[in-house]
Amino acid sequence: MNEFDYIEKYFKPLTNEVARNLSDDAAVFKQRSKYDLVVSTDTLAEGIHFFGNENPKDIAKKSLRVNLSDMAAMGAKPIFYNLSISIPKNKVKYFLPKFAKGLDEDQELFGLKLIGGDLTSSLQNINITITIFGETLNKKSISRGGAKLGDLLFVSGVLGLSKIGLDNFKTKLKGFSVAKNKYLFPEPRVDLGLSLNKIANSMIDISDGLVQDASHLAKNSNLSIVLDAEKIPLPLSINLKKDILLNAALYGGDDYELLFSCKPTYENSLKKVSLEQNIKLTRIGFFQKFKKEHILFQNQHQFYQNKSYSHF
């Protein structure tokens, strides 16, 4: 099979009419003037973002979900995506059918379609890039820079699970399966993002760790965030010391929870959203005038040290 055969067999079934059967030079769709288009790209590189020996289905889901999480963070509804894979010749036959199956399952779950992409060989490692497209009503996407003085800072779910899953990936101890699953399958908070569209002033998904991502909100809003480390929701059911859990929450990446600001008057609306969606929402800080650092800790928390992930 050459690349055209692979595309025909495994990717064409994932498309809609925008993709023109993946047999044209580009995808084409009519623009809708009531809506903004929201576009984001995330790459997963073998050996960096995934081990390489996972089930290709899981790698597919992770690739799509990290991108879906960006749509959630914008309060946007995902509509379609395109996909580029570079893969060594000796892996393609095994990898692609399972990879496409994973995409298929998650497309169904999250309601979006493939519209195009590229399939090429590579020398050594697999590289996957997805560009995702979403929509909001005009000017209704949520930036990182909209937080106001006095806003409260909230986070969804519990933090640190994914980092704990990664650090304990080979353990067979009971209680770690939730964490390992969270590492493998991020849960993009797409519906939550949509519900927060009218509530949040600023929003980001936590992919690089709470401290780093919170600092993006603070920096873009020209404010400081005061974090209350005692309030950070931790996975306390896991049998690890609290300072390990807290460090994972503060600096571990890949949580893909939503971190957002809103006016104090919205606290009751948030309780409703939390109940409706069955997702924990926790107040973990507030915004104040910028003072030296973008992230400050209530009571000068001892764990504060910048050790978030950096690629270079």
Place this chain on the structure above:
Amino acid sequence: MNEFDYIEKYFKPLTNEVARNLSDDAAVFKQRSKYDLVVSTDTLAEGIHFFGNENPKDIAKKSLRVNLSDMAAMGAKPIFYNLSISIPKNKVKYFLPKFAKGLDEDQELFGLKLIGGDLTSSLQNINITITIFGETLNKKSISRGGAKLGDLLFVSGVLGLSKIGLDNFKTKLKGFSVAKNKYLFPEPRVDLGLSLNKIANSMIDISDGLVQDASHLAKNSNLSIVLDAEKIPLPLSINLKKDILLNAALYGGDDYELLFSCKPTYENSLKKVSLEQNIKLTRIGFFQKFKKEHILFQNQHQFYQNKSYSHF
């Protein structure tokens, strides 16, 4: 420098307001209902699409130009692009400044802006994915499937140059520099594509070789193409045997010339376009009812054998 510093220093200057300073989770723009959006993605993998020891400026231009060529093939006006690079840690410091410079020069030349992307490390090789966005008026993009019975087949420029440049990359013989340059710097026919928007019924850019790309037009239009090998425009100034030139034209990739069909009545309009744009346009065949093969040769040309590039 971490990835945020690199992005801030080298990529932010390439953006417009759609990119939101590259400091948000996504790019956002208002849709315009009179226009269709045309989206395409091409990846360049080190060791597959480029050697790796070229000047990063040249690699940047090639990455952007292969994508621009897809816009040309749709008759679309390129407006912006996003970019993902995965690169080994030890190469980033040298590579990125030059790479960004190359993008900057070509953005200027072709009139488009960067709106977002991703920068990650990789284990071994550089991998570059660009998703390009263009526009046409509603329903005015040109597909591969619109050729009609009796249409003529035209091609721009001369064919085979890029393959000859690649095969003779290390020669110091005079006369090969045009070919080597064509391999390094594809010339996307963006303005020509726009001029052909009202003339061509179907169109493709030649990236995989004339025979393979012509077969896409024929297949998608449910017709056969009869090619006149004697008419194919060859780079005759290069001191190589004619059969080598012809083989390069038929099966060599990376020419990025436009191959298109139009009604015979448009031949005069094409002469005008050719003069205006100073680009050679040559009639090399016609479309007939499908008969056994999608590509037929006038006089059963001896060079016909399928050996186009395949990734797998």
